[in-house]
Amino acid sequence: MTVNDFYDALLCALAVYVGFKFWKKFVHRPRVWVLDDSESDMMLFKMNIKLDECDLRYFTSPQGIINAYIKSLATFGAPSCIVIDYYLSDKIKGDEVLDFFKKNGVKGVVVTGYDGAISNIAERDIIRKTPNQSYFRQVEAWILNATGLRS
């Protein structure tokens, strides 16, 4: 390898850096996945969450979300962050799903109407459901922070 090869690599690095910044600013739309087994909660979520900057996708079961995640890994469509309901109708709870995605580098938050402490989730990863709009604004703020749209 010669010094010229080294300069070629530096040029590549510069091109990659500029390309990445361009892609992030003008092309990339963060993908947000929402997992909730309750159709009524999902409907309320869709009506109240207003995020034009993101692509939201909804799932009703952990099986659905894991299958979609496997497909997304092959198509470069993995989510930027996920919002998970704690009580899912399956035998799996939201904490397991959150744990899996966090281990694989996807930011996540659990939403729940339960008021008590949840032992295996940090309090910062929980948003408590309330009947008023503040809950949806909280979720919106979390998504904007997690996707880097608002720092």
Add this chain to the structure above:
Amino acid sequence: MAVEVALVALVGSSASLIGTGEGEKKSKTFRRGVSGWCLAFFGGQDLAALVAHMFDFHPSEGVCVFFTAYIGAAFLERVLVLINAFSARGLWGKNDSK
């Protein structure tokens, strides 16, 4: 020269960390950087020779080493995530209901 290969591999593995690492464990970021560097340092020049042998164009060795570090680490990481995802799917059940 080994020093130049090491430097180019370092540039490539550093570039592969752009945009990652936010909210990620430092050990994971370190692992990705090191695996990219190792791939490029030990396999980058061989890959350049392979590309030159298989195709008509002869890319610069520096470019090949750089992209081995840049893409290789991400590829390895993706394979690990896929393995985790398949094992999680096995645990969570295989009913595809969306």
